[in-house]
Amino acid sequence: MFQHNIKQANQLMRSAIPLMVKLDIPPTPYNYGIWYEYASNKNPKFNQVVDRALRRFGSLPAFVSQELFNEFLLPEEFQHAHRQGSVLKSLTTNLETDTSSISSELERFNGTLRTAKAALKNTSEPAQVEQVALLLERGAFKANQAIEKFSSALLSAQEELASLRSELLDVKKNTELDAMTLLANEKGFERSLFSLVPYAEDDLTLLLIDIDNLAEINHEYGNKAGTSLIRYVAKLLVELLPENGFIARLKGGRFAMLLSETELSVASQLAESIRNEVSIQKIRYKNTKVLLRQVTVSIGVATLFGDESPSELVERSQHYLLYAKRSGKNRIAHHE
Numbered sequence: 001m002f003q004h005n006i007k008q009a010n011q012l013m014r015s016a017i018p019l020m021v022k023l024d025i026p027p028t029p030y031n032y033g034i035w036y037e038y039a040s041n042k043n044p045k046f047n048q049v050v051d052r053a054l055r056r057f058g059s060l061p062a063f064v065s066q067e068l069f070n071e072f073l074l075p076e077e078f079q080h081a082h083r084q085g086s087v088l089k090s091l092t093t094n095l096e097t098d099t100s101s102i103s104s105e106l107e108r109f110n111g112t113l114r115t116a117k118a119a120l121k122n123t124s125e126p127a128q129v130e131q132v133a134l135l136l137e138r139g140a141f142k143a144n145q146a147i148e149k150f151s152s153a154l155l156s157a158q159e160e161l162a163s164l165r166s167e168l169l170d171v172k173k174n175t176e177l178d179a180m181t182l183l184a185n186e187k188g189f190e191r192s193l194f195s196l197v198p199y200a201e202d203d204l205t206l207l208l209i210d211i212d213n214l215a216e217i218n219h220e221y222g223n224k225a226g227t228s229l230i231r232y233v234a235k236l237l238v239e240l241l242p243e244n245g246f247i248a249r250l251k252g253g254r255f256a257m258l259l260s261e262t263e264l265s266v267a268s269q270l271a272e273s274i275r276n277e278v279s280i281q282k283i284r285y286k287n288t289k290v291l292l293r294q295v296t297v298s299i300g301v302a303t304l305f306g307d308e309s310p311s312e313l314v315e316r317s318q319h320y321l322l323y324a325k326r327s328g329k330n331r332i333a334h335h336e
């Protein structure tokens with residue numbers, strides 16, 4: 001990527017910038033990268049994915065740009081590396097190089113000092129003394145240069161580390177994990193959904209899975225038992241999750257399972273087997289050893305089609321989930 005000369009690069013940036021302005025794309029480094037690549041028209045698959053994302057979102061949401069950038073524009077070896085990890089690695093390598101260059105420069109200067117000392121011992125000739133002084137001056141100048149370079153490298157490393165630390169703090173704060181089940185939470189689900197949508201070709205399916213009558217279960221066995229049940233179902237869903245699946249807990253006893261490259265018919269079969277598997281469990285609440293009455297789930301299934309947006313997909317799954325609940329619960333519902 002980006003292997004153009006300055007003239008070509010300038011031309012491409014001139015076509016990319018009006019596109020960004022027209023589509024109201026924020027001028028982030030990711031977006032510059034993306035629109036530069038888009039304007040170069042070098043990778044038809046990339047342009048296709050961007051076009052599809054634009055149709056679905058109307059613009060490019062920040063994390064979609066980031067995903068596209070990582071997927072298409074980063075060199076292969078960096079794709080899976082965590083940003084912090086790669087920044088730290090390059091910091092360490094730079095500092096190592098600077099450290100070894102300063103040590104060899106100081107070593108050389110030490111040698112110069114030794115030679116100068118020996119020379120001065122054997123002579124008091126003004127011309128020779130002057131030559132030694134010149135040698136020392138040159139050596140000191142070079143050693144000084146190396147020290148200056150090293151301290152400026154240390155300074156910028158320090159700044160870089162401070163900004164990494166604050167980035168890590170942000171990541172911690174904005175965690176996308178549900179503390180109760182250790183699955184992704186609603187925010188994590190949204191991020192996953194938005195990043196999968198640009199690649200979907202009528203084969204991204206969403207299962208909204210909701211525990212039936214959780215309020216009654218709470219009432220009958222106590223809230224703690226209800227919470228324990230949510231954890232139990234979460235574990236079971238993880239066991240049943242296919243390799244290309246992603247699972248999150250949205251709220252209460254409601255889960256979202258995203259299945260990429262899975263058409264409606266296959267996803268419906270999976271939904272049916274999840275429904276059945278939950279309904280045959282014999283669940284005992286471990287604190288009181290009480291066996292709970294039959295636990296069931298209802299599931300709404302929808303597959304993204306055409307230029308549908310992520311929120312339209314979620315709305316359709318909700319619609320089918322509601323339909324399943326109204327039709328008596330412990331069932332799945334989807335588009336005919």
Ligand SMILES: Nc1nc2c(ncn2[C@@H]2O[C@H](COP(=O)(O)OP(=O)(O)OP(=O)(O)O)[C@@H](O)[C@H]2O)c(=O)[nH]1
Nearest residue numbers: 211212213214215216218223224226227252253325
């Ligand atoms: N124990 C427990 N209950 C929760 C938790 N989060 C939400 N709930 C309860 O889950 C219940 C969800 O109620 P509803 O949305 O009416 O759903 P439901 O009772 O499962 O009824 P249907 O969805 O129609 O089958 C409410 O009573 C909430 O208080 C939780 O973390 N633990």
